[in-house]
Amino acid sequence: MITKRHLLTATAALGTAGALGFNIRPAHAEVNRLRVSHGYGILYLPLIVMRDQKMMEKQAEKAGLGGMAMEWQTLDGGNVINDAMLAGSLDIAGTGSPGFITLWAKARGIPRAEVIGVSGMSTCALVLNANRPHLKTLADFTPNDKIALPGIKTSLAAVVLQMLVAKQFGAENYAKLDPMTVGLPHPEAAQALLSGKTEIAAHFASPPFSIIELNNPSIHKVIAASDVLGDSTLDVIFAPKRFVDANPRTMQVFLAALDEANEFISKDPMAAAQAFNRVTRTTATDEDVVKMIKDPDTRFSATPHGVLEYSRFMHSVGTVRNRADSWKDLFMPALHDRQGS
Incomplete structure (x- = not known):
């Protein structure tokens, strides 16, 4: 038989669990x-x-x-x-x-x-596009040639760039181009690259932004992720x-x-x-x-x-x-x- 004392005890236990931060909900509820x-x-x-x-x-x-x-x-x-x-x-x-x-x-x-x-x-075809004619390979980048990525260090484009650099310059130099990277969302990076009026000289872009950029005659491809990573x-x-x-x-x-x-x-x-x-x-x-x-x-x-x-x-x-x-x-x-x- 469930008495008033039992109910009070159960209520107190639930209150304690709630106070400790536990999520109280029926068993198996999703x-x-x-x-x-x-x-x-x-x-x-x-x-x-x-x-x-x-x-x-x-x-x-x-x-x-x-x-x-x-x-x-x-x-x-x-x-x-x-x-x-x-x-x-x-x-x-x-x-x-x-x-x-x-x-x-x-x-x-x-x-x-x-x-x-x-x-x-x-x-997909993740591509490093550039708007400066001298940027034909990764070796051509200088501190003045900024590369736009969605996020520095850990974003997809940032790490893939490191993997491409490690293959070309050796694993110990994987971060060689990191100082040139700038964190920008893809839409803003594409606008900056297409304008040609900012410090952004390249954009590691995925479609549709990579395609939109390459439709502009002033933009060219430097390297693609698939060159190293396949599919x-x-x-x-x-x-x-x-x-x-x-x-x-x-x-x-x-x-x-x-x-x-x-x-x-x-x-x-x-x-x-x-x-x-x-x-x-x-x-x-x-x-x-x-x-x-x-x-x-x-x-x-x-x-x-x-x-x-x-x-x-x-x-x-x-x-x-x-x-x-x-x-x-x-x-x-x-x-x-x-x-x-």
């Missing part, structure tokens, strides 16, 4: 709201299609999770995304593989701070590990929605291009975006490829202290039955 971020470029197309077509909401309803409220943010640069994740204002984020690895390595072993990869996402996954999706552990059904539904988005892109590139332009409002035409989607260097997949190489490189140069031994160390168990690397 979130009914997701806060997700993506960036500006074509690398984020799967998330942009999910957003435009409301695929997460539909998959959640189909799976019996009920109504799923989605809150979308547009964030660019690993540092900005990592700060938002650490501040608790994001549940899931798309970001460059190096930015994710930086946060994964920094927080590993700290239960309330740990993050985990949810999936791979994309690769490795440039952007991934990640989340706080405690969030993933607490919401297993939600994460399975998210993967289903992501796979649906990738299938949508493959089957109807024009519809995907239109979704991209509706959400991002770039100056690229639908036809331009279709060309980017069909580019041989562009690939969209939830299965990560080559992400372990970023971890090994960043550990070898001292950017991160913790190194993954397997790609599975980096990603949630729901992805482990796939052929990743």
Whole structure:
């Protein structure tokens, strides 16, 4: 028999747990709201299609999770995304593989701070474009030739640039061009490069910005990421590990929605291009975006490829202290039955 004393004891226990900061909710309850971020470029197309077509909401309803409220943010640069994740204002984020690895390595072993990869996402023609004729190779850059990146040191473009420099000048000189880098979101960097009136002499850009820039006769390509990395996954999706552990059904539904988005892109590139332009409002035409989607260097997949190489490189140069031994160390168990690397 449940007495008044029992009820008072239970109420007191709940009050104590709340005071200690524990989240009190029914056992097995999962979130009914997701806060997700993506960036500006074509690398984020799967998330942009999910957003435009409301695929997460539909998959959640189909799976019996009920109504799923989605809150979308547009964030660019690993540092900005990592700060938002650490501040608790994001549940899931798309970001460059190096930015994710930086946060994964920094927080590993700290239960309330740990993050985990949810999936791979994309690769594309990441290109270093320049507006000064003398910049034909990496060796031509001087302290006066500033390179725009979404974020210095840890953004996708920043780490890929270091990897390209290490290959050309030796691993010990991987940071040779770091002093020339300037943190700017892709839209602002493209405007600066195209104007030719600022200190920005180059921009490590992803489509559509790289394409828009190269359509200008005063802009030329210096080097592409694929020259060194092949078709490795440039952007991934990640989340706080405690969030993933607490919401297993939600994460399975998210993967289903992501796979649906990738299938949508493959089957109807024009519809995907239109979704991209509706959400991002770039100056690229639908036809331009279709060309980017069909580019041989562009690939969209939830299965990560080559992400372990970023971890090994960043550990070898001292950017991160913790190194993954397997790609599975980096990603949630729901992805482990796939052929990743």
